[in-house]
Amino acid sequence: MAFDKSEVEKVAQLARLHVSEAEAIEVASRITDILALIDQMQSIDTDGVEPLAHPLDVTQPLREDKVTEENRRDELQTLAPATEDGLYLVPRVIE
């Protein structure tokens, strides 16, 4: 599978990462190597094999729908780069 500059751009966009022109070739080459490692899996037939998502094959435990957390908004917002009136501030989104 060829992982070239245009793939790099597409994937970087999905992952919200910035990859410069200069970096793109190196990144494409490294990732191509990793994909070659991964492609070794294609050598084995897995038809009829159930995928394993969780090593213990368990299901999501459920609990009663009751509020158990305290509201620590003000304390937690001291960690943020920018806040106002209990809201997180980010650069303008809507023109």
Next chain:
Amino acid sequence: MIEKTAAELSASLAAREVSSEELTRAYLDRISSLNEQLNAYINVCAENALEQARSADEKRAAGDNSPLLGVPIAHKDIFCTNGITTTCGSRMLHNFVAPYDATVVENFNKAGAVLLGKTNMDEFAMGSSNETSFFGPVRNPWDIKRVPGGSSGGSAAAVAADLCAMATGTDTGGSIRQPAAFSGITGFKPSYGRVSRWGMIAFASSLDQAGPICKSAEDAALMMNVMAGHDPKDSTCANRPADDYTADLENSLQGLRIGIPRQHFAEGLSANVEQSIRDALAEFEKLGATIKEIDLPNNHLSVSAYYVVAPAEASANLSRYDGVRYGYRCENPVDLEDMYKRTRSEGFGDEVKRRIMVGTYALSAGFYDAYYRKAQKVRRLIKNDFDVAFKDVDVVIGPTSPHTAFELGAKSDPVAMYLEDIYTIAVNLAGLPGISIPVAPAGGLPVGMHIVGDVFAESKLLNVAHQFQKHTDWHKLKPTIAGGEA
């Protein structure tokens, strides 16, 4: 005192031979003289530690004699510690002061352990050498030109250099066991779900597991008694009570059936590492164990499957780092898109970005079946191999790593680095417990022996490792560090 195991220190504290405050000061002094060279700690919490030590001494005077009361510990900087920076080895969290304690940390606080500081690690736990940390590489106390292993390199170096009595680590593909092997100490990864992941910064949610990094299997058992257990705050945690992991330590190994996988003794394994492992296996035979060769036919696919599953899960887990609510934010973002992209590109190092890209690609439309779903099927086959093996044997033993610690900078190719975990990764994919303990060094450098058990067989594994350590001395060897004379 500082060279003693946690179990020995527990006895010394109980016998009033030393106070927790004296012990803590001794470790803090040793950290000041050696940490600059080794870079094992990202953050040393001296004042906090002394306060906790004094409080432990008071509790002991009042009659509390819990086993780890007053014993100094270091936590890998992946565990949230309330009011203390928790960086995960990354610029992205360099200024993140955790607002709560991880369950693992809370458990050790309740047990009275004294927090010396937070140890260095590969960024977001992605690495096998502790060279990707934003805070600089960690050096192996056995040879400072070499790596201690990773991602829990800081914890491993701290234990090996007696900069703490015990430490915590995490293991997603080998990150407790491999650094334990490279640094000549004991590292234990419990079964998936045995220890709560609440407050443990997530890398790959179906693989990550916390465990002890320490001086002996006995210490690992004491630590497991504090760490293990059901936690309703972690929905992936096993809903099953913890055992007393010290209870079976003294069981005889007579009749123990050991399986050695032919795939772990093949091409790629250094001859001198193989010799140390085979000599160690002979010790087990003296203790009454039988050894047979077994097959793990899909082992060669474990690194491939892992490098789809782990990066895919990491790409999802690391999408929360966006500069909005905590952590790093780039300067003067022009708009939201710019803020996300520059925050993430500046905040994350190259290996992390590489894995996010691979993971995003593997999950993207058109590739999900070929990559992620295929990897999950291969994962099932790898687990099945172990299920078959455990019908005939009690434990599976082999080398932890194909060779001894390499030099810093030696593995610049990411794929070469990934192959470092060739023996350890399958264990995470299958969710099984595994331990690495020291055997005879090769070329003056530590060698680790890897012992794997069936799911939730932690007590059995610790018993096997402890009996080995009772009859051999390799785990007692210490490195000579310039300026580190005790």
